Amino acid sequence: MELKVQKLVLTEDLAVTKILNWLRQQDGPVLAWENPDQSTRLFASQIALQPMTEQITFAAVSQWLDTVRSQLQLTGASQWQDVHVVGGFLFDMQDLRLQNWGALSSGLIFIPKILLSYHANKWQLIVVSAQTVDLENLLTQIKQQSALKTAATELFAYHEVMPRKWAASVEKIVQQIQQQKVNKVVLARTAEGQLGSYCPENIWLQLQKQHPNAYHILLRAKNAALLSATPERLVKFANGQVLTGAVAGTTTKINDAKIDHKRAQALLQDPKNLGEHQLVVQGITTALQQLNLQVQHPKQPQILATANLQHLFTPIQAHGRFDPLQILAKLHPTPALGGDPKQTALTLICQEELQGRGLFGAPIGYLTLAQTGEWAVNIRSGLLKEQTLTLWAGAGIVADSDPTSELQETSNKLKSLLLAFNVKD
Numbered sequence: 001m002e003l004k005v006q007k008l009v010l011t012e013d014l015a016v017t018k019i020l021n022w023l024r025q026q027d028g029p030v031l032a033w034e035n036p037d038q039s040t041r042l043f044a045s046q047i048a049l050q051p052m053t054e055q056i057t058f059a060a061v062s063q064w065l066d067t068v069r070s071q072l073q074l075t076g077a078s079q080w081q082d083v084h085v086v087g088g089f090l091f092d093m094q095d096l097r098l099q100n101w102g103a104l105s106s107g108l109i110f111i112p113k114i115l116l117s118y119h120a121n122k123w124q125l126i127v128v129s130a131q132t133v134d135l136e137n138l139l140t141q142i143k144q145q146s147a148l149k150t151a152a153t154e155l156f157a158y159h160e161v162m163p164r165k166w167a168a169s170v171e172k173i174v175q176q177i178q179q180q181k182v183n184k185v186v187l188a189r190t191a192e193g194q195l196g197s198y199c200p201e202n203i204w205l206q207l208q209k210q211h212p213n214a215y216h217i218l219l220r221a222k223n224a225a226l227l228s229a230t231p232e233r234l235v236k237f238a239n240g241q242v243l244t245g246a247v248a249g250t251t252t253k254i255n256d257a258k259i260d261h262k263r264a265q266a267l268l269q270d271p272k273n274l275g276e277h278q279l280v281v282q283g284i285t286t287a288l289q290q291l292n293l294q295v296q297h298p299k300q301p302q303i304l305a306t307a308n309l310q311h312l313f314t315p316i317q318a319h320g321r322f323d324p325l326q327i328l329a330k331l332h333p334t335p336a337l338g339g340d341p342k343q344t345a346l347t348l349i350c351q352e353e354l355q356g357r358g359l360f361g362a363p364i365g366y367l368t369l370a371q372t373g374e375w376a377v378n379i380r381s382g383l384l385k386e387q388t389l390t391l392w393a394g395a396g397i398v399a400d401s402d403p404t405s406e407l408q409e410t411s412n413k414l415k416s417l418l419l420a421f422n423v424k425d
């Protein structure tokens with residue numbers, strides 16, 4: 001069966017609240033994704049094509065894309081830019097403790113049947129389907145929606161899951177580091193709560209309001225919805241360049257300019273956080289150099305501020321000939337989410353964490369057939385399955401980590417999303 005690509009370029013702006021209201025009525029899968037400067041926004045619904053594989057690895061998706069080109073009836077190379085592959089990978093294909101993740105438990109990568117995309121200040125409606133679809137009519141349906149209204153949600157029975165057990169794992173990891181078995185491990189833990197009635201698209205809107213300097217992501221399939229307001233980009237492919245960065249090292253932010261500035265200055269000089277950060281810069285640089293890319297980055301980190309935290313951040317740029325999926329495979333997980341060395345850290349994560357990470361810490365984003373794209377690292381993230389909310393947060397454990405302060409840091413990270421799930425009328 002051959003699929004056609006149809007496109008309508010819009011001359012007007014579209015209200016995201018209307019798109020969300022339309023998306024809310026779609027069975028799914030559904031993706032709502034925008035980057036922090038809102039230069040790219042994607043709202044996708046239904047599957048036109050999905051990789052025919054049990055294991056959605058980077059290599060499998062790469063192979064699948066080779067066959068996709070032959071299944072699509074493309075009228076010219078300019079259409080490559082229109083076909084978006086979207087979704088999220090699993091954090092670790094070796095760790096299949098995924099009972100929480102429901103319909104998302106294999107990760108989810110697909111070419112959407114319907115996509116509203118916003119790139120370079122322009123909205124486009126792109127449909128990939130065997131049938132001819134009346135695009136004008138579909139657009140009218142979306143434009144005629146009313147704006148999605150804020151709906152109340154109530155979070156109750158919120159609790160962090162076995163924090164003392166996690167602190168004991170931190171101590172264990174610190175010992176392993178001191179015995180030079182590993183240099184850094186990012187150890188994550190969870191918190192859980194129960195929700196009354198809720199609307200995932202509404203929570204996305206809350207995240208957008210409360211976390212202006214972040215990606216805003218919803219990936220929803222059947223009984224599972226993942227939501228994220230992550231500040232961390234894994235990688236962007238644009239104009240033949242690879243744009244990535246290291247985000248690691250954390251202090252709090254209370255929205256008092258003087259105090260926050262003081263904390264930021266202390267973070268920029270703190271040897272423990274600088275060491276933790278440097279391992280990420282080094283890990284990313286080495287990975288890209290191994291792919292024969294020329295890498296550049298400033299010597300000193302800067303501050304990346306979120307709604308309630310401040311991080312050390314080093315932007316990293318690379319150029320040369322590259323294959324995006326090969327870069328994703330090589331970068332993920334960076335030592336900001338896995339550790340150093342990568343494989344040892346992943347084994348320890350699997351041993352010490354109480355549940356599989358599923359899509360936590362994993363790449364979520366898009367790639368076009370023209371090899372452009374952008375992937376966020378799915379942190380500051382929660383999973384909704386039926387009425388249960390699970391939040392994840394991790395912290396980089398290094399030789400001088402103190403379990404109590406790592407507990408506090410992960411508690412702050414867990415709490416950063418809470419407000420979005422507890423909305424009063």
Ligand SMILES: C=C(O[C@H]1C=CC=C(C(=O)O)[C@@H]1O)C(=O)O
Nearest residue numbers: 248249250336379393394395396
């Ligand atoms: C793993 C997380 O954060 C990473 C990103 C920024 C700072 C980090 C840190 O300071 O440990 C982590 O590497 C998380 O928020 O769950």
